[in-house]
Amino acid sequence: MNPNIPQTDRKRVVIVGAGFGGLQLARKLSTRKEFQVVLINRHNYHEFQPLYYQVATAGLEANSILFPLRAVFGNCKNVHIRVTDVTGVRPTDKTVDTELGPVPYDYLVIATGADTNFFNQQNIIEKALPMKSVSEAIALRNRMLQNFEDALSVETADEREGLMDVVVVGGGPTGVELCGTLAEMRRTVLPRDYPELDFTMMDISLIESGGELLGPMSVQSQTHSLEYLQELGVNVRLNTRVKDFDGRTVTMVDGSTIRSNNVIWAAGVKANPLAGLPAEVLGRGGRILVDRYNQVQGFTDIFAIGDVALMTEEKWPNGHPQIAQPAIQQGKLLARNLLRWVQNEPPVEFTYRDLGSMATIGRGLAVVDLPFFKFQGFFAWLTWLFVHLMSIVGVKNRLAIFTNWMFNYLTYNNSLRLIIRQKMPQGNLDAMQKKLSDQMEVVKT
Amino acid sequence: MNPNIPQTDRKRVVIVGAGFGGLQLARKLSTRKEFQVVLINRHNYHEFQPLYYQVATAGLEANSILFPLRAVFGNCKNVHIRVTDVTGVRPTDKTVDTELGPVPYDYLVIATGADTNFFNQQNIIEKALPMKSVSEAIALRNRMLQNFEDALSVETADEREGLMDVVVVGGGPTGVELCGTLAEMRRTVLPRDYPELDFTMMDISLIESGGELLGPMSVQSQTHSLEYLQELGVNVRLNTRVKDFDGRTVTMVDGSTIRSNNVIWAAGVKANPLAGLPAEVLGRGGRILVDRYNQVQGFTDIFAIGDVALMTEEKWPNGHPQIAQPAIQQGKLLARNLLRWVQNEPPVEFTYRDLGSMATIGRGLAVVDLPFFKFQGFFAWLTWLFVHLMSIVGVKNRLAIFTNWMFNYLTYNNSLRLIIRQKMPQGNLDAMQKKLSDQMEVVKT
Structure with missing residues (x-):
């Protein structure tokens, strides 16, 4: 296996993770001739995390909240998508290691997000x-x-x-x-x-x-x-x-x-930092300590954005909340700053713009906190609906989700309550079979 | 485990399989006060088989061609759906055995369809x-x-x-x-x-x-x-x-x-007959030999319909083709005949009405054979589209499929090309783990 990323004379930005932050950064850089973008993600799609609970409760189809990365970057020749796991980073070699092999970088952006925290129970x-x-x-x-x-x-x-x-x-x-x-x-x-x-x-x-x-x-x-x-x-x-x-x-x-x-x-959640980073850059909850330019402490070519990053501002002494907005805003600014660095201009400091937060409780019920205005009930629910629909990438899916929701709302439709059991891919079965026979070998000898 | 089907004084019809035939029969019987219907199926949905290839090629979402059985029979108190595997039939006890336990029947209808035939390679x-x-x-x-x-x-x-x-x-x-x-x-x-x-x-x-x-x-x-x-x-x-x-x-x-x-x-396909039937009722391709009333040879209370049944007519000396239409037509007639039997009226013989056949080759290309008229090309494709849309149960899904297809047709849309790997359900992992340790026990002793 070999990642087979073509060599060019552009600066190569390797982005690990295609969540809100990584995707935003990749999109902004995809139109810039200064960079070659390598986007590494475990799946071939971006997941719209705020609506997982709708999938879990059969309100939405999984594909309504998933966006194939290759569809998003269909026309971008300077974006190279690789669907694989990253096993670690070797900062001295300016290289990330993946299941497909090593990928050298000029700039590395860690946007690996966070996972469930079971607190070791x-x-x-x-x-x-x-x-x-x-x-x-x-x-x-x-x-x-x-x-x-x-x-x-x-x-x-x-x-x-x-x-x-x-x-x-x-x-x-x-x-x-x-x-x-x-x-x-x-x-x-x-x-x-x-x-x-x-x-x-x-x-x-x-x-x-x-x-x-x-x-x-x-x-x-x-x-x-x-x-x-x-x-x-x-x-x-x-x-x-x-x-x-x-x-x-x-x-x-x-x-x-x-x-x-x-x-x-x-x-609760805990961050997914990369193996190979020095222990002193890891803060609370496994988050990577970064400065106001999302630069990881002690490195000029490694960055972290979104849930996995821990940046403190006066207003946010414990870091930003681990939600979509900080990730999106950091991805956007980092794209600008990378460009400023290669053009020898000074970078711009990040300041989190809190757009408010909201949660929905049921059909027609939500709570919304805007910076200067708080409200609840049906109008809050409409606001919640509108904001979520508008933030979803891609016209087709937005329409599909809207249609779907409206239909569910009016009819309590139940065509999604399917228990689809996927067959295990043969590769996994083979691996399990191998593990089985290996273990039996051990027992025999 | 216990199937927990309530005892009533209605005649109990146990239908094994919710494909085209079994679903048709269950729907027709669901409105009759003479019967209690037990519909046993491996999954909680009916599958619209003619469009599998669209799912395989990312043209349709899986849920567009699946219909939750509980949604179809939402208002029918005399239909009892059990999602389980049938392990066999005991004709002398008038009972089918399932993974949930035994289910006694007055009438048994085998509608288990056919599976891939690898010809033992x-x-x-x-x-x-x-x-x-x-x-x-x-x-x-x-x-x-x-x-x-x-x-x-x-x-x-x-x-x-x-x-x-x-x-x-x-x-x-x-x-x-x-x-x-x-x-x-x-x-x-x-x-x-x-x-x-x-x-x-x-x-x-x-x-x-x-x-x-x-x-x-x-x-x-x-x-x-x-x-x-x-x-x-x-x-x-x-x-x-x-x-x-x-x-x-x-x-x-x-x-x-x-x-x-x-x-x-x-x-090729081979039929899925039930264990427990005498060998002499099985014909070519594992199909169950039935008479013109879909009655299995030698039984008055066991029936087989659809792909799993082998009924010969003068025009069909080797049985009917294993497609949707014979199954649907047999399911319909069997519902009528069951009613006639309990009312002591003579049953009606089945005659297959060939509505023609068609196949699509690509977007806008199909071939259609109607009984007295054959045509090909774009108009054939429109016919194919229309016939398939009309045969799909349920308004919501029909509209969703239509929208989806039209969208794909106009835009070569690609929002469905997702590689979603499902986690293996814990139960399966446990079972595999148990198998592993059992096998290791065997090796040890």
Whole structure:
């Protein structure tokens, strides 16, 4: 294997990760003749992360929130996309190592984002369901739908409730949006799909270790989101920490328990830094310490942007929130600054422009904090809808999502509740087979 | 586990399989107060099989051709859907055995369809790609797209061609439609997505053992489909049989070879009869011998319909073609006849009404044989489109498919070319883990 990136006399910018930050940077650089862009991503698509919960709850098809990178960069001859895993960086050789082989760089931009933080709780890692990738969202959807199928066939009420009940851990936007949607499904589509099941038996619990939901939002939004969820019948427990989960029962630090087979873990994230960076550049939550130009401490040719980067401003002493906007804004500015560097102009300092934040609780209910104005309810939901639609790349998908949502809204449509089990790719089976026979060799000898 | 089907004083009709035949029958019986319907299917959806090739070639989303059974039967209290595998039938106990446990029946209808026939060629089973389920179609799509990604990174031209070239075995509608679509992609979307690859190197071959394509169609349609494919640059080889495939090279019976990593096997089907039936009721291709009332030979309470059934008429001495129409028509009539039996009226004999057949070769090209009229080209394609759209259940999906197709047609849209790898469900991993440790136990002792 060989990445086969052609040699040119342009400066090569290697971007690792095609999330909000990496994609924005690559798009801005794609039109500049000064650079050759190598975009390395694990999948051949960009994922629109804010809508994972819609995929998990069968409100949207996965492909509505995924954007093939090759479609985005179809006409850009100076962008080279490679779908592979990066194994590490060797700063002294100015090279990143990938599963396809080494890729030398002039500038390296680390935009690898963040992943679920299970806080090293082995039982939770093994038994709880995360939701930080589209395949995890699909797995969650399949699991939930399969649970209802299984609930038809179990022998005891205890088993049935264990399958139907859901515990969501983490009262951030993901947890709140997921609980709101599940509570609505319990009221509408699920009883229609499963007339043989009694959905008054289905409990939805939201566990939050802090004293309020939607931590970084306004008190007004926190209060309203709690009210909305309680009206929808979600059992919200604040100031509560999960200690353990054995696949059947969730145990809290205070000793109380909830009987449920399903724990969805949305309690925190940790950054995905690259192997090969010195330990002293890693800060809290594994984030890479960068200056106001997104330059990694001690390097002039390595940058980090978005969730994986930790940049402090006066207003943000602990770094920016790990959401789309800082990543997008940093990607944009870094494109400008890279150009300024090669043109020997001084770079511009980054300042985060907080555009506000919002969360949706159910169909027609949301909370919105704008810098000078906060509001809740149906108009907030319309705002949320509009902002999310507008931020989605590509006309076709925007229309498809809009049509889809409107249709769902009007009809409680249920054509998406499919349990599609993908066959394992032969390669994986071969690898597993090999592992099996290797282990058996070990046992034999 | 227990299927938990409530006992009523209605006659219980157990239908195994929710393909065209089983679904039709269940829908017709769902409105009759005389029957309790138990519909057992491996998945929670009906698959619209004629469009698998569109999913495989990223022309349609999988969910556009899948219909959740619970949505179809949302308001029918007398239909009980169970998503499980049937392991066999015990006619003397009037019971089918499922993974959930035994289900007694008054009437049993076997509508289990057909699967790929590899003719017991072990190498082909292991290395070739079938396309008889939506998950196989998705696997095929992922494999093809991953091949192009891999082709960017291999070291030699031979390896690159091996990845890009495709050999399709079987010149029926599936093989013809697949080759036509692949040839169009080679000309349009693929060069745009992969500007670094040279698509004049991509060979598409269609291998057919008979002397013509689309065996059962008119000579006129056979000739035109061959011409269309050759114009699109497909290398069609008639009167040729595949002998072996080692994952890199296809070998024919005549000793000639084609270098390709990709063999798509569409060369034949075999029926999926149930275990527990006496051997003498099985005919050619594993099909279950039935009389003109779809009654299985020797039983008054067991029926078979569709691809799995072998009914002969004067005009059809070898049974009906294994396509949607006979299954639909048999399902419809069997619903009527079941009612006539319980009302002590004589049943009506089945006669297959051949509505014609058609195949599409590419965007805007098709061949159509109607009973008294045969035509080809763009108008045939419009006919094909119309007929397929009209046969699809459910307004939402019909509109979605139509929009999608029109959009693709006008823009060569490429938002579907996603390689989504699903995480293996934990249950499967557990099962594999158990198998692993069991095997290791065996080795140890």
